[in-house]
Amino acid sequence: MPAYYLLFKVTCKLFTKKQSKQIVIKRPKKTISDLPVECMQQIFDCIRDQGEGIYSALLVNRYWCRNIIPILWEQPFQRFSKVYHSQPTKYLKDRSLRLHQPSNNKLLYTLFSCLPEQDNQTLAFKLSQYRVKIPKSQQTLFNYAYFLQEFSYKDLELIIISSLQRWYTNSLLHDSFYPQIHLISTALCKLFLQRSNLQSLYFEKNFAKLDIPNFTEIDNKRPALSQLSHFSFTYSEPITTNILNLLKIISNFCNHITSLEFNLKSADYNIDIRVAIVNIIKSQYKITHFSIENISSDVAEPIIFSLKSNSFNLLSLRLSHVQLTESCVDLISQFNNLNSLTIDNCDGLSNEILYSHFLPQKLIINTLQQDITLPLLRKFGKNLKFLGLSIYYDIYIAERLLDFCPRVDKIHLNIYTDVALDYEELKRKEASWKNIIKSAYPHKNIHLSVDY
Numbered sequence: 001m002p003a004y005y006l007l008f009k010v011t012c013k014l015f016t017k018k019q020s021k022q023i024v025i026k027r028p029k030k031t032i033s034d035l036p037v038e039c040m041q042q043i044f045d046c047i048r049d050q051g052e053g054i055y056s057a058l059l060v061n062r063y064w065c066r067n068i069i070p071i072l073w074e075q076p077f078q079r080f081s082k083v084y085h086s087q088p089t090k091y092l093k094d095r096s097l098r099l100h101q102p103s104n105n106k107l108l109y110t111l112f113s114c115l116p117e118q119d120n121q122t123l124a125f126k127l128s129q130y131r132v133k134i135p136k137s138q139q140t141l142f143n144y145a146y147f148l149q150e151f152s153y154k155d156l157e158l159i160i161i162s163s164l165q166r167w168y169t170n171s172l173l174h175d176s177f178y179p180q181i182h183l184i185s186t187a188l189c190k191l192f193l194q195r196s197n198l199q200s201l202y203f204e205k206n207f208a209k210l211d212i213p214n215f216t217e218i219d220n221k222r223p224a225l226s227q228l229s230h231f232s233f234t235y236s237e238p239i240t241t242n243i244l245n246l247l248k249i250i251s252n253f254c255n256h257i258t259s260l261e262f263n264l265k266s267a268d269y270n271i272d273i274r275v276a277i278v279n280i281i282k283s284q285y286k287i288t289h290f291s292i293e294n295i296s297s298d299v300a301e302p303i304i305f306s307l308k309s310n311s312f313n314l315l316s317l318r319l320s321h322v323q324l325t326e327s328c329v330d331l332i333s334q335f336n337n338l339n340s341l342t343i344d345n346c347d348g349l350s351n352e353i354l355y356s357h358f359l360p361q362k363l364i365i366n367t368l369q370q371d372i373t374l375p376l377l378r379k380f381g382k383n384l385k386f387l388g389l390s391i392y393y394d395i396y397i398a399e400r401l402l403d404f405c406p407r408v409d410k411i412h413l414n415i416y417t418d419v420a421l422d423y424e425e426l427k428r429k430e431a432s433w434k435n436i437i438k439s440a441y442p443h444k445n446i447h448l449s450v451d452y
Helices: 004-019 035-046 052-059 061-070 084-087 092-099 102-114 115-126 152-169 174-195 241-253 273-282 299-309 326-332 352-353 372-381 395-404 423-441
Strands: 150-152 202-203 230-233 259-262 287-295 316-322 342-345 362-366 386-392 410-416 449-450
Touching: 004 287, 004 386, 052 061, 102 152, 102 174, 115 174, 150 152, 152 174, 152 202, 230 241, 241 273, 259 273, 273 299, 287 299, 299 326, 362 372, 372 386, 372 395, 395 423, 410 423, 423 449
Parallel strands: 150 202, 202 230, 230 259, 259 287, 287 316, 316 342, 342 362, 362 386, 386 410, 410 449
Antiparallel strands: none
């Protein structure tokens, strides 16, 4: 539905209700600008995902502009959204087109104009030796950085490299841009941490050989970080001092995080990283979602046990490639309010989990311990709406699904086979699974997805 049609429809509805009670008394003609700011923001929220239409709405008048700018600058890097990072092959062509958009250059120049004059001059001087010119600091119509609510460090790196490639006429390798990328990212991170109101921070690097800024050199970080509610840390390179400093800053300045996610290589969970993660967890008042990947049993125990203080608040737990101990499983069974549980390729999952009292609506169990699959479905199935399973080609389990999971409406299957099968054979097996699920739930339209 076109953005303007949707906006017109919502506005007419609001005015119809307002005018229907005022038939007798004539009042001055109302305009959309007479609506309270809260109403305008709700209207624009309805069209924020309607493509380019919301951009042209900026030009209607100043009132519209003042209400739309904060929405556009909540996620200025969203063109490099998580879906493009998670499926780089599928979106390779689109990613390439987005990476070389002229708008990337405009975005970076706008951010430069938000820098304090002294920081702008310092950055300009340091970049001049690389023949990079940035615009002088000038008064902007809005403090754009203030509206930033979601920040992805990897997206910032991509925006910078995109602009650098446009500024240089000759084709250079990414390695030659590292000094410029580091200078620009440091200046903009300082801007974001001092002048924004961050809600979500996704920390992942795009360039393996490039270290992150030294966040300890940035003063007055508390205002931006104190409101942080989501922190996602994905890192696959050797741990540096600056990385440890970042994690320490998160534990020192952030205590309202509700969603925490950590994904490192198993070898990178050294003692300093473990302590930093535990300190971050312990400093939070209300963690509702927690996710961690690739940890051994000696790392798992202190981290999972640090969640104990949030056991009442925890609603969603995701463990992937985690070596569980009996003590870990016992503690997980005490998280009585879990509504979503994902156990993905974790060793050590035992029947102790069957003594838990939580009744999740979403359950994902990717395990080759087939002896525990049916007991888990029998235990948790009655409330499930979403079920994810990794199983062998086991018809018996499919036939029992309705008995154990009467309310499920979405099923995702990872099917393991003992032998390599060609594409046609895999598609035949997928079709047979879909027929079995359809037979098990004859009166429901089950959404089924299958991977191999």
